[in-house]
Amino acid sequence: MTSTTLDSTVRNAETSVPLVPLLDERWSPRSFDPTATLTDEQLTALLEAARWAPSAANSQPRRFVVGRRGSTTFDAIVKALMGFNAAWAGNSSALIVAIAETSTVEGEPRQWAEYDLGQSVAHLSVQAHHEGLHTHQMAGVDWDQITAAFDLADNLKPVTVTAVGVVDEAEKLVDALAERETAPRTRLSLDELVLVRD
Ligand SMILES: Cc1cc2nc3c(=O)[nH]c(=O)nc-3n(C[C@H](O)[C@H](O)[C@H](O)COP(=O)(O)O)c2cc1C
Numbered sequence: 001m002t003s004t005t006l007d008s009t010v011r012n013a014e015t016s017v018p019l020v021p022l023l024d025e026r027w028s029p030r031s032f033d034p035t036a037t038l039t040d041e042q043l044t045a046l047l048e049a050a051r052w053a054p055s056a057a058n059s060q061p062r063r064f065v066v067g068r069r070g071s072t073t074f075d076a077i078v079k080a081l082m083g084f085n086a087a088w089a090g091n092s093s094a095l096i097v098a099i100a101e102t103s104t105v106e107g108e109p110r111q112w113a114e115y116d117l118g119q120s121v122a123h124l125s126v127q128a129h130h131e132g133l134h135t136h137q138m139a140g141v142d143w144d145q146i147t148a149a150f151d152l153a154d155n156l157k158p159v160t161v162t163a164v165g166v167v168d169e170a171e172k173l174v175d176a177l178a179e180r181e182t183a184p185r186t187r188l189s190l191d192e193l194v195l196v197r198d
Contacts (some may be wrong), residue, residue: 001193003049008027008031008170008181009168009170011027011185012027012145013187014024014185016190019038020144022129024132025129026068026125026126026187027134027181028134028135028136028137029134029136029145029167029168029170029181030088030089030136030173030180031088031091031168031169031177031178032089032091032092032165032167032168033091033093033165033166034090034091034168035070036166037069037093038068038093038133038164038165042131042133043066043068045127045130046096046124046127046128046131046133046164047064047124049123049124049126050064050121050124051118051120052121053116053119054115055116055117055119056110056111056112057117059110060116061100061102061113061117062098062101062113062117062120063099063100063101063156064096064097064098064099065077065099066095066097067094067095068093069091069093074087077097077161078095079143079145080142080145080161081138081140081141082141082142083140084140084176084177085138085140085161088173088177089145089161091138091165091168092163092165092176093133093163093164093165093166095161095162096161096162096164097158097160098117098118098121098137098158098159098161099117099159100113100114100117100155100156100157100159101113101157102114105155114157114159119160121162124153125137125162133165133166134164134165135162135163136162136163137160137161138160138161138163139159139160141160141161144151146158146161170182
């Protein structure tokens with residue numbers, strides 16, 4: 001539903017009919033509170049949500065590297081962030097590398113690995129919102145650096161890094177990023193998305 005607010009941390013979707021509030025309220029901030037931390041329980045809840053997402057033939061071709069701010073894992077992930085991602089994501093409470101297992105150990109391709117991985121990150125994001133957190137997925141990452149840092153096997157393809165944390169005010173970002181943070185959120189219309197609706 002439409003909502004107007006002066007709070008830069010609230011940016012609900014404009015929908016033609018009401019949605020489950022978690023979906024309506026989810027958005028991807030770049031301003032994260034640099035003092036916020038995740039509890040073990042919150043982090044476990046996020047990973048459980050990813051774990052219980054569906055996958056083709058229940059093959060579960062997803063793996064994760066998780067670093068909380070202050071850890072060597074977090075720092076290694078930050079180092080691999082490219083462009084403006086490096087300017088904001090270091091303030092998040094945790095960074096999660098989402099990795100697709102693209103083939104079995106026997107070399108059989110896992111055709112839906114990236115689809116299944118994406119679905120698990122979607123579930124993780126919704127759970128994060130339920131925990132009072134926000135997420136921001138990133139593809140602007142040096143994947144060779146991630147592969148080397150975590151010694152990933154050939155059949156493990158890192159696909160995204162998700163920043164998780166507590167949303168902060170847009171004004172705390174540098175100007176160019178603050179502008180993006182408050183720009184209108186847009187989507188294609190349902191008419192453009194749905195090719196056939198009978
Ligand atoms: C696969 C994927 C890659 C993305 N890569 C980046 C990125 O590198 N940097 C960034 O700031 N946002 C990135 N985003 C965030 C999208 O730009 C954002 O989700 C989109 O604009 C919709 O905004 P919303 O999530 O607030 O609804 C990415 C999102 C996805 C799903």
